[in-house]
Amino acid sequence: MSNVNLSETAPTQFQGIGGVSLAYRRFGKEGTPPVVCFQHFTGTMNNFDPVHTNRLARDRPVILVDYRGVGRSGGEMPDSIPTTAADIITFVKALGLKEIDLFGFSIGGMVAQQVVLDAPELVRRVLLAGTGPSGGEGMQEFTHEVMEIVNRPNSTPQERTLDLFFSKSPTSYAAGKAWLKRIAARKLDREPEAKPQVGKAQLVALAKWGVIPATDRYGDLKKIKQRTLVVNGKDDIMVPTINSYILQQHLPDARLILYPDSGHGSHFQFSEEFAEEAARFFATA
Amino acid sequence: MSTYTHETVPTRFAQTNDMSYAYRRFGKPGTIPLLLLGYFNFNMDGWDPDVTNGFAAGHEVILFDNAGVGSSGGKTPPTDAEMTKHCVAFCRALGLKQIHVAGFSLGGMIAQQLALEHPQLLGRLILLWTSPRGGEDMSFTELSPEEQADPVASLLAAFFSPSDASQAAGREYMKRLESRKNDRDLPVSRDSAVGQLTAIREWGTIPATGRYATLKSITHPTLIVHGNKDIVVTPINAFILAEHLPNAQLIMYPDPSHGAYSQYAENFLENATVFLGG
Numbered sequence: 001m002s003n004v005n006l007s008e009t010a011p012t013q014f015q016g017i018g019g020v021s022l023a024y025r026r027f028g029k030e031g032t033p034p035v036v037c038f039q040h041f042t043g044t045m046n047n048f049d050p051v052h053t054n055r056l057a058r059d060r061p062v063i064l065v066d067y068r069g070v071g072r073s074g075g076e077m078p079d080s081i082p083t084t085a086a087d088i089i090t091f092v093k094a095l096g097l098k099e100i101d102l103f104g105f106s107i108g109g110m111v112a113q114q115v116v117l118d119a120p121e122l123v124r125r126v127l128l129a130g131t132g133p134s135g136g137e138g139m140q141e142f143t144h145e146v147m148e149i150v151n152r153p154n155s156t157p158q159e160r161t162l163d164l165f166f167s168k169s170p171t172s173y174a175a176g177k178a179w180l181k182r183i184a185a186r187k188l189d190r191e192p193e194a195k196p197q198v199g200k201a202q203l204v205a206l207a208k209w210g211v212i213p214a215t216d217r218y219g220d221l222k223k224i225k226q227r228t229l230v231v232n233g234k235d236d237i238m239v240p241t242i243n244s245y246i247l248q249q250h251l252p253d254a255r256l257i258l259y260p261d262s263g264h265g266s267h268f269q270f271s272e273e274f275a276e277e278a279a280r281f282f283a284t285a
Numbered sequence: 286m287s288t289y290t291h292e293t294v295p296t297r298f299a300q301t302n303d304m305s306y307a308y309r310r311f312g313k314p315g316t317i318p319l320l321l322l323g324y325f326n327f328n329m330d331g332w333d334p335d336v337t338n339g340f341a342a343g344h345e346v347i348l349f350d351n352a353g354v355g356s357s358g359g360k361t362p363p364t365d366a367e368m369t370k371h372c373v374a375f376c377r378a379l380g381l382k383q384i385h386v387a388g389f390s391l392g393g394m395i396a397q398q399l400a401l402e403h404p405q406l407l408g409r410l411i412l413l414w415t416s417p418r419g420g421e422d423m424s425f426t427e428l429s430p431e432e433q434a435d436p437v438a439s440l441l442a443a444f445f446s447p448s449d450a451s452q453a454a455g456r457e458y459m460k461r462l463e464s465r466k467n468d469r470d471l472p473v474s475r476d477s478a479v480g481q482l483t484a485i486r487e488w489g490t491i492p493a494t495g496r497y498a499t500l501k502s503i504t505h506p507t508l509i510v511h512g513n514k515d516i517v518v519t520p521i522n523a524f525i526l527a528e529h530l531p532n533a534q535l536i537m538y539p540d541p542s543h544g545a546y547s548q549y550a551e552n553f554l555e556n557a558t559v560f561l562g563g
Contacts, residue, residue, distance in 0.1 A: 234527055234535075245524050248513050248537055255552075256513070256537035258527045273559065280555070 006057045007050040008186045012072065017090040020074035023191065024065040024091075028057030033124050035101040035282060036063045036092065038108030040130070040264075041206070041238075042199045044071040044191040047183050049268050055275035059283060060101075065091060067111075070198055071191030079204035081107075081134075085114035092122060101125040101282055106239060106264065107202055110134070110209050116224050125282055126228040130165075130236055130264040132243025133218055133250065139210035139239060142203075146237055157193065165265030167235050172262055175269035182271075221250035228254035229281045231274065233266030255281075290341065291334035292465045296356060299378040306375045307356035307470065308349040312341030317408050319344045319385045319561065322372070322392025324414075325428065325485060326439075326478050328355030328470035334461050339554040344385070344561060349375055351395075353477045355470040361480030365391075365488050369398040376406065385561055387411035390518060391481060394418070394488045400503045409561055410507040414515060416489070416522035417529065419496050423489025423518070428482060446514045500529035507533035508560045510553060514539075534560070 010027035025045060026034070035056055037048060045064045053062050068087050069077035078084050088111060092100055101124050104112030109131025116123045132139050142150070149163045158180050166176035213219075228251050232244040241258065248256035257277065259266040267274040289295075289311035299306045309329055310318070319340055323331055329348040340346045352371045353361030362368055372395060376384060385408045388396030393415025400407050416423055428443075445455035473481075507530050511523035520537060527535035536556055538549045 234533075241528070242524075245521075245537075248539070249520070251539075253539050254513075255539055256535065258524075258535040260507075260527075260530075260532045260534055276559075277556075280552070 005050065005054060006062075007048065007053040009188065012045070012189045012191070014072075015091055015094050017068075017087055017094055020068055022065055022068065022074075022087070022091050023072040024063055026061060026063045027053075028060055028062045030061055032060040032282075033099040033101055034061035034063045034097060035103050035125075035127075036065060036088070038088070038102070038104040038111045039064075039066070039070070040106035040108055041202050042194045043105075044194060046071075046186070046191050049179060049271055050182050050185065051271040052267070052275045052278065055279055056103075056282065059279055063095075063100075066191060067198075069201070070194050077194075077198040077201040079201040079208075081110045081114050081205050081209050082118070084111050084205070085118055088115050089119045089122070092119075098122070099124050101127070103127040103129075103278070104131065105129045105267070106131055107206060110206075113220075113224065116226055117220055120223075120225070123226050126224070126226050127231070127278055127281060128228060128244075128247060129231045129267045130233070130239055130244075131247075132239045133221055133247055134209050135212040135217055136210070136243040136246060137240055139206070139243065140212070141207060141210065143237065161265075164238055165263055166269065167233065167261055167263045169261050172269055175262075175271075176265065179265065179268040179271070218246065218250040221247065222252060224251055225253065227281075227284075229278070230254050230256045231259070231267055231277075232257075233259050233262030233264060233269070235262070236264045236266075238264045291332070291337040296329070296468050296470070298356075299375055301374050301378050303359070304352060304371070304374065305358040306349060306352075306371070306378065308347055308375070308379075310345065310347045310379075312344055312346040314345060316344045317383055317385055318347050318381060319387060320347045320349065320372075320376070320381075322349075322351075322386060322388040322395050323354075324390035324392055325481050326473050328473055330355075330462060330465060330470045333458060333550065334464050335550045336554065339550065340387075340557070343558055347379075347384075350470065353480060354473055361477040363480050363483035363487070365394045365398050365484050368395050368484060369402060372399055373403055373406070382406075383408050385409045385411070387413060387557075388415060389413040390415050391485055394485070397500075397503060400505055401499055404503075404505070407505050410503070410505045411557060411560070412507060412509045412523075412526060412533075414511055414518055414523075415526075416518045417497055417500055417526055418488055419491040420489065420522040420525060421519055423485075423522070425482065425486055425489060425517075428485075428517075443517050446512075446516075497525060497529045500526065501531055504531050506560070508557060509533050509535045510557075511535070511537050512539075513537050 006027035010025040014021040066073040068075045102112040109128040162176045166172040248254045262269045294309045294311040350357035352359035386396045393412040441455045445451040
């Protein structure tokens with residue numbers, strides 16, 4: 001059982017949330033609250049690291065889901081994080097789930113924060129990777145460096161993702177290529193890449209999330225009582241690493257891990273270590 | 286296989302021409318020893334036995350009193366650089382060619398100095414609740430040598446946050462420190478505490494130029510551990526270390542103050558064991 005590659009074989013399913021259906025996959029050992037996983041900017045379910053999801057699935061149900069408008073989820077990507085969070089809450093309730101854990105990467109970490117703020121009674125644990133609080137440092141817009149990579153002509157999405165998620169060291173780059181290989185392994189039932197509308201709407205959503213409030217800048221974080229694990233690489237160019245520190249300073253019960261020689265995708269680079277730590281985090285009472 | 290534990294290992298002395306260093310050595314023989322460097326105003330009995338015994342399962346562990354501290358001879362010097370020299374002299378006296386080092390607070394400052402000056406001696410580096418040279422808020426105006434008058438009260442106040450959970454953990458910690466009944470270390474003298482405090486404050490002085498420049502020379506794999514409500518060494522210092530050291534992983538725990546691993550001993554040991562490769 002322990003080495004079954006569920007992430008490669010789990011079928012894509014659909015759940016209606018009123019008007020549209022969200023594409024999702026559910027696999028892993030039943031009997032504990034499922035961990036619901038949210039994807040990064042323009043990413044689909046294809047991009048979840050099988051090292052993470054297979055490890056988590058040994059202990060608990062794993063649910064991967066594509067936001068409205070992403071992959072084969074119907075409709076258009078909303079241009080605000082709270083609207084997306086509302087979709088997710090509807091989705092979770094439609095599945096009949098009473099208690100869940102959350103694992104969000106990048107924009108997915110913002111969705112996770114909003115879900116726990118808006119439906120605290122549903123959420124047991126929160127894992128945030130490569131993300132930041134609303135109104136964080138340098139989160140108002142992507143830097144010139146990031147936009148140059150995002151808009152680079154004659155480049156493939158894989159090349160752009162390597163430059164965005166990994167540091168410039170040979171070790172980090174090699175780890176990035178290994179991750180790209182892992183997420184390409186599943187042949188069955190792959191999601192179509194995100195359409196252009198997704199990126200445009202997500203950029204608007206990110207800009208709104210980045211607005212610094214006039215008062216009580218990180219006040220919302222104090223309301224998140226759930227135990228949280230925050231993870232990032234030391235040189236994240238997409239969501240500056242200081243935001244991971246800020247999250248842990250302001251969340252009432254959060255642990256922080258920063259990995260060396262890595263960026264936004266540090267949890268892909270240190271995939272085994274991270275998967276073990278995540279499994280321990282969700283397992284503790 | 287040594288059967289000694291933190292509680293039973295006898296105190297020994299390493300002799301040089303002019304010094305006698307008190308130490309305790311136990312754990313798994315045939316491994317790269319892990320040298321533990323302690324903090325302000327505490328001796329070998331100040332280490333949490335949950336942690337030292339945990340390390341000893343996979344590694345040889347060496348506790349040691351720097352010059353003038355506890356049962357060691359000599360006088361506590363007023364700089365980290367001189368404390369580092371004593372460290373090296375101690376390692377040479379034991380014939381140690383390579384060590385891993387875990388330094389707690391003041392001990393973490395000495396560990397950084399050791400890594401800079403004797404990179405070949407060091408394998409891996411664990412920095413616990415410490416700061417880079419010239420870190421943030423490192424003037425330590427709140428610390429005084431008089432704290433040794435009531436080390437228990439000062440530990441509970443400085444090492445643990447005011448939350449009920451943290452204070453309860455602090456009392457458990459104090460209880461564990463009493464688990465070693467025989468052959469206890471000598472208390473830290475006032476002179477020694479004065480020397481240590483001078484050294485810590487000197488370390489905390491912000492240099493005129495190149496504030497964190499030396500950190501990039503420490504290329505050893507490093508694990509940094511800190512608590513996000515530390516009032517002694519503010520947590521931004523751990524973040525600065527993680528950002529400037531070329532090969533460092535940071536783990537920051539919630540709630541606890543200066544010395545949080547006792548509340549998170551299990552998670553800390555799991556991570557440290559993976560890190561040390563033991």
